[in-house]
Amino acid sequence: xxxxxxxxxxxxxxxxxxxxxxxxxxxxxxxxxxxxxxxxxxxxxxxxxxxxxxxxxxxxxxxxxxxxxxxxxxxxxxxxxxxxxxxxxxxxxxxxxxxxxxxxxxxxxxxxxxxxxxxxxxxxxxxxxxxxxxxxxxxxxxxxxxxxxxxxxxxxxxxxxxxxxxxxxxxxxxxxxxxxxxxxxxxxxxxxxxxxxxxxxxxxxxxxxxxxxxxxxxxxxxxxxxxxxxxxxxxxxxxxxxxxxxxxxxxxxxxxxxxxxxxxxxxxxxxxxxxxxxxxxxxxxxxxxxxxxxxxxxxxxxxxxxxxxxxxxxxxxxxxxxxxxxxxxxxxxxxxxxxxxxxxxxxxxxxxxxx
Numbered sequence: 001x002x003x004x005x006x007x008x009x010x011x012x013x014x015x016x017x018x019x020x021x022x023x024x025x026x027x028x029x030x031x032x033x034x035x036x037x038x039x040x041x042x043x044x045x046x047x048x049x050x051x052x053x054x055x056x057x058x059x060x061x062x063x064x065x066x067x068x069x070x071x072x073x074x075x076x077x078x079x080x081x082x083x084x085x086x087x088x089x090x091x092x093x094x095x096x097x098x099x100x101x102x103x104x105x106x107x108x109x110x111x112x113x114x115x116x117x118x119x120x121x122x123x124x125x126x127x128x129x130x131x132x133x134x135x136x137x138x139x140x141x142x143x144x145x146x147x148x149x150x151x152x153x154x155x156x157x158x159x160x161x162x163x164x165x166x167x168x169x170x171x172x173x174x175x176x177x178x179x180x181x182x183x184x185x186x187x188x189x190x191x192x193x194x195x196x197x198x199x200x201x202x203x204x205x206x207x208x209x210x211x212x213x214x215x216x217x218x219x220x221x222x223x224x225x226x227x228x229x230x231x232x233x234x235x236x237x238x239x240x241x242x243x244x245x246x247x248x249x250x251x252x253x254x255x256x257x258x259x260x261x262x263x264x265x266x267x268x269x270x271x272x273x274x275x276x277x278x279x280x281x282x283x284x285x286x287x288x289x290x291x292x293x294x295x296x297x298x299x300x301x302x303x304x305x306x307x308x309x310x311x312x313x314x315x316x317x318x319x320x321x322x323x324x325x326x327x328x329x330x331x332x333x334x335x336x337x338x339x340x341x342x343x344x345x346x347x348x349x350x351x352x353x354x355x
Contacts, residue, residue: 002054002080004282008089009082011281017092019085020191022174026081027058027066030074034335034342035180039076041341054078067177068170069231076180083174083188086277110134112141115264129260129291132268133283135276136247139208146310148271149321150210150247154220155198156228157190157242158235166193169232182328182342185227195235197228201329202245204321207314215245248274251308258283259305260290267291271308 005023012021030036039057046054055076058066063075094104110118113132118125132138136150166172171189178186185199202220205211221243229236251257251271256279260267267290269283270276282298289299311317331342 001278001282004278005080005082007285008084008278008281012084012089012092015092015096017089017096019088019092021082021084021089022191023079023082024173024175025077025079027063027175027177028076029063029067029069029072029177029179030076031069031071031179032335033073033339036074038180038341039074042076054080064170066170066173066175068168069179070233081176083176084277085191089277113266115266128265130266131287132266133270133280135270135272136249137210138249138270140210145208146313146317147308148208148249148251149204149311149317150208151200151204151250151321152202152214152217152245152247153198153200153274154202154215154217154224154245155196155243156221156224156240157197158195158228159239159241160193161189161195161235161238163193165234165238169234171195171232179231182331183325185224187228187231194241195228195232195238197224197231198245199224199227201325203325204318206318208317210247214247216243217245248272248276252311253308255306255308256283256303257306257308258286258303260287 009021009023011017012019028039030039043055043057046052055078058075058077060073063077064072066075066077098104108120108122110120112119113130116126116128116130118127118130134141136148138144138148139150161171163172166189174189174191176186176188178184183199183201185197187195187197189195201223202214202217205214225240249271250273254273256270256272256275258267258269267287269280269287272279282301283303285296286298286301286304288294289296290304312320334342
């Protein structure tokens, strides 16, 4: 995954795609003593896993010098992260593959698929290998209704911030950042100086339903904006110009997967749990190898041919996922009061495999 961050940059450079790619690393802020404890535990876990240099622990002064968020008392930093404009990335890649002779048929929904065949409203498409790469929309196929859950993440973007304000808040860079709360948030500054700030907290919809109307949820977007201004009170008067969202694919064990069943001719890649920009690049290269019978080291990663367990049937799925959202918020409140890592969040992670 560390190498994949650089691989994306190399492809963009070599193909002449301007997607605002910048590699300046990732900062996870600790804004309480409990978060500092969990930051130290993350460093120890990474060392035990065999990656002693994956994370660097920072004190509050070092962290605030990079991102001047309120109440910062420490941070984790890794340089294995880049930011990119995903719309420009996907359109640039589309131009490249079309120039190589591939055809992309937009506005053509796949209503079903089976061995060597995809059914669309306009007819059937046949191919030696069918790749299911439908991510959060996979649950719209009945047979995959319990394979994952579509978990909505919502995002907003501010108007371009003045250089003076970005300098005041130590946001005059393109480093990605968040803090270590359990109800996740994430942020970055765009190439034109906007702060993009997103987070979880939108409800899971019964039956794994996906709809464009769930991309905009006023009260959740308002909470995300309130969190942004809690990070940076100086942004309280800044105008929000864009709001959006989409469903992330979350398997029961929070484990991504890519593989090929040669008996059925169906390959798959997905359930990236929010890390899809990089993981889909890695998965695409693995799929190429599996389909074309090329043997490379990445073919033997633990995500290859991994099978996640099914999610529980409804209504247990709806109850569990939405209670999980609630428990994450309770865990953050518990840490603010108890000044130690949350026991509630620890139980939640052990039950769901979330991290």
